[in-house]
Amino acid sequence: MDKFTTLTGIAAPMPLVNIDTDMIIPKQFLKTIHRSGLGKNLFDEMRYHPDGSENPDFVLNKPAWRESQIIVAGDNFGCGSSREHAPWALLDYGIRAVISTSFADIFYNNCFKNGILPIMLPAEAVEALMKDAENGANARLTVDLESQTVTGADGTAYHFDIDPHRKHCLLNGLDDIGLTMEKARAIAAYETRIAQAQPWV
Amino acid sequence: MTGTPTQSGPRTLYDKIFDAHIVDRQPDGTCLLYIDRHLVHEVTSPQAFEGLRMTGRKVRAPEKTIAVPDHNVPTTADRVDGIENPEGRAQVAELDKNAREFGVNYYPMNDIRQGIVHIVGPEQGWTLPGMTVVCGDSHTATHGAFGALAHGIGTSEVEHVLATQTLIQKKSKNMKVEITGSLRPGVTAKDITLAVIGKTGTAGGTGHVIEYCGQAIRELSMEGRMTVCNMAIEGGARAGLIAPDEKTFDYVKGRPHAPKGAAWEAAVTWWKTLFSDDDAQWDKVVTIRGEDIEPVVTWGTSPEDVLPIGGTVPAPEDFEGGKVEAARRSLDYMGLTPGMKLTDIKIDSVFIGSCTNGRIEDLRAAAGVLRGKHLAPGVRGMVVPGSGLVRMQAEEEGLDRVFIDAGFDWRLAGCSMCLGMNPDQLAPGERCAATSNRNFEGRMGRGGRTHLMSPVMAAAAGVAGHLVDVREVMAEAPATA
Numbered sequence: 157m158d159k160f161t162t163l164t165g166i167a168a169p170m171p172l173v174n175i176d177t178d179m180i181i182p183k184q185f186l187k188t189i190h191r192s193g194l195g196k197n198l199f200d201e202m203r204y205h206p207d208g209s210e211n212p213d214f215v216l217n218k219p220a221w222r223e224s225q226i227i228v229a230g231d232n233f234g235c236g237s238s239r240e241h242a243p244w245a246l247l248d249y250g251i252r253a254v255i256s257t258s259f260a261d262i263f264y265n266n267c268f269k270n271g272i273l274p275i276m277l278p279a280e281a282v283e284a285l286m287k288d289a290e291n292g293a294n295a296r297l298t299v300d301l302e303s304q305t306v307t308g309a310d311g312t313a314y315h316f317d318i319d320p321h322r323k324h325c326l327l328n329g330l331d332d333i334g335l336t337m338e339k340a341r342a343i344a345a346y347e348t349r350i351a352q353a354q355p356w357v
Numbered sequence: 358m359t360g361t362p363t364q365s366g367p368r369t370l371y372d373k374i375f376d377a378h379i380v381d382r383q384p385d386g387t388c389l390l391y392i393d394r395h396l397v398h399e400v401t402s403p404q405a406f407e408g409l410r411m412t413g414r415k416v417r418a419p420e421k422t423i424a425v426p427d428h429n430v431p432t433t434a435d436r437v438d439g440i441e442n443p444e445g446r447a448q449v450a451e452l453d454k455n456a457r458e459f460g461v462n463y464y465p466m467n468d469i470r471q472g473i474v475h476i477v478g479p480e481q482g483w484t485l486p487g488m489t490v491v492c493g494d495s496h497t498a499t500h501g502a503f504g505a506l507a508h509g510i511g512t513s514e515v516e517h518v519l520a521t522q523t524l525i526q527k528k529s530k531n532m533k534v535e536i537t538g539s540l541r542p543g544v545t546a547k548d549i550t551l552a553v554i555g556k557t558g559t560a561g562g563t564g565h566v567i568e569y570c571g572q573a574i575r576e577l578s579m580e581g582r583m584t585v586c587n588m589a590i591e592g593g594a595r596a597g598l599i600a601p602d603e604k605t606f607d608y609v610k611g612r613p614h615a616p617k618g619a620a621w622e623a624a625v626t627w628w629k630t631l632f633s634d635d636d637a638q639w640d641k642v643v644t645i646r647g648e649d650i651e652p653v654v655t656w657g658t659s660p661e662d663v664l665p666i667g668g669t670v671p672a673p674e675d676f677e678g679g680k681v682e683a684a685r686r687s688l689d690y691m692g693l694t695p696g697m698k699l700t701d702i703k704i705d706s707v708f709i710g711s712c713t714n715g716r717i718e719d720l721r722a723a724a725g726v727l728r729g730k731h732l733a734p735g736v737r738g739m740v741v742p743g744s745g746l747v748r749m750q751a752e753e754e755g756l757d758r759v760f761i762d763a764g765f766d767w768r769l770a771g772c773s774m775c776l777g778m779n780p781d782q783l784a785p786g787e788r789c790a791a792t793s794n795r796n797f798e799g800r801m802g803r804g805g806r807t808h809l810m811s812p813v814m815a816a817a818a819g820v821a822g823h824l825v826d827v828r829e830v831m832a833e834a835p836a837t838a
Contacts (some may be wrong), residue, residue, distance in 0.1 A: 172686065173679035174559055174659050178797040183778045187429065187444035189403035189451050201799045206785070230679040232560040235593065236797060237776075238495040238509035239401065258560055261595045262495060262509050269513035319527070321387045332513070333414075336521045339381050339389060343417075343523055346380045346391050356616030356624050357393050357421075357488065
């Protein structure tokens with residue numbers, strides 16, 4: 157997993173609330189057995205017309221936002237299905253951070269496993285950053301994970317909260333499985349205890 | 358017999374199950390939680406097994422891992438000849454290969470026990486009270502009906518559980534949803550769960566585990582309770598729970614993987630301790646009177662867009678903030694005009710099935726409405742049992758004849774139209790009365806329009822040709838044959 161330290165980039169404004177994982181990556185693209193290659197179908201049904209041509213009205217198809225690395229989104233981003241294809245598609249497109257007032261739990265969790273930083277901020281801060289995002293390349297945002305800040309175009313820095321364990325893993329690109337494997341003895345001890353006490357499990 | 362409590366004093370059911378599964382706890386509260394049952398399907402697992410292969414890791418507890426293909430499988434009889442779609446076929450073949458190579462429990466596509474993973478787990482007795490259950494699928498919440506802590510995970514976590522049989526977790530908050538009193542006739546478990554989402558919103562449960570309680574919940578069958586917990590995720594909660602009781606024990610007893618003999622007695626003794634203490638602390642409480650719940654339908658493209666069937670389509674201006682634009686977009690997508698009566702919405706198709714409403718009682722209830730009646734002209738209907746065993750049971754009861762006589766297609770088990778990853782899909786603009794769980798844009802097929810409702814409401818809509826109050830259809834005398 158790639159580390160996440162700092163990022164300065166263009167942010168795409170997506171003020172719609174409840175953007176669900178079916179919108180982020182529709183079900184027909186879940187048939188892959190690989191993690192990569194989903195970026196071209198990110199937001200597929202909003203981004204392309206049924207004939208496959210680009211919808212020029214969709215934000216990521218407009219010249220100013222084609223190189224976006226950040227999304228500023230409406231409330232409850234990532235609700236719905238548990239598909240990790242959603243963060244995979246975002247990452248494959250080049251999105252490394254999403255800013256919203258709230259995220260669905262499973263999506264939020266999945267982001268951290270893939271080097272994407274989901275940033276939760278109060279409504280006023282998201283509104284201000286949404287205005288910056290609307291200015292495209294003229295108003296790049298800077299995310300600094302170490303100091304836990306997002307800095308807008310006018311220099312205003314917004315502080316965000318993040319779980320210390322998740323921050324540590326993201327800053328260092330650490331793989332959870334390797335860390336957990338170091339606790340194999342504790343897992344084995346638990347299994348021995350349960351095999352005695354609850355043989356039906 | 359519980360582990361070290363994460364807190365002193367009275368605990369909720371969630372607290373108790375969580376505590377009993379702690380393998381390791383860090384000073385910051387991050388826990389390593391043991392996973393008792395890991396359910397696996399073909400869509401969210403290939404990359405996880407591939408990860409194991411690349412790192413030379415094994416499945417730590419193959420005996421606690423259960424795999425079944427469901428999302429991609431066609432529901433037509435010709436599936437015995439294989440899956441036509443090459444990508445879907447490859448994904449099911451990959452599960453087949455992984456299940457055999459890693460030695461996990463497996464129900465292949467043409468096994469009579471195959472079905473939707475959340476129907477197969479409880480049916481086979483894999484799901485038991487007090488367990489932790491995970492699956493790379495958000496509707497894992499279903500298993501909470503047994504008083505199991507069950508939630509969806511992403512593929513990276515699937516790999517983590519395969520390799521370590523544990524999950525890194527922090528405690529969620531506790532939310533109580535109480536449904537007091539009794540439901541009125543024609544009102545079902547689906548109406549409860551939709552009514553709750555309508556009240557709290559799709560983010561109302563975010564960060565929480567919901568425990569459903571109250572007389573109306575106690576009065577539900579196990580299958581009804583599964584329907585309620587199934588849609589906890591649509592309310593934003595990762596898990597929904599219902600304390601186990603005698604109904605739970607009766608349902609579990611005798612199933613292939615349920616404990617037997619002395620182990621059964623010991624298990625029940627522990628299961629009887631699984632309830633929230635009287636003075637447990639709740640972070641959020643929602644109470645709804647069972648008598649106040651009407652048969653409901655969704656009008657928009659979010660499960661929170663719920664209204665009683667007697668209502669009218671709302672206008673964007675009825676909402677606030679970001680929901681105004683979302684409602685405008687929903688109405689446009691759904692092709693609806695503010696102010697029109699919900700009962701004036703004509704439908705093109707009916708879908709009965711899914712992990713929400715694909716069990717035998719759902720089929721019985723829908724058949725009860727359809728007996729001696731027929732789909733309205735021009736309406737197509739599809740009934741997809743949740744498992745091969747549900748299908749067999751329905752056929753033994755003659756329900757297949759009722760559906761076929763009413764003009765429905767009678768299908769083999771799978772996720773079917775609910776998520777359109779297989780040949781069962783809505784056409785652009787096709788409007789469906791569906792017993793599934795998500796009305797998102799494109800969910801059941803690009804441009805497809807989904808109205809969520811209970812099996813009896815979907816059946817009634819099929820007969821009427823438009824959304825309708827099932828109580829009116831039931832009041833009419835059946836047509837004489």
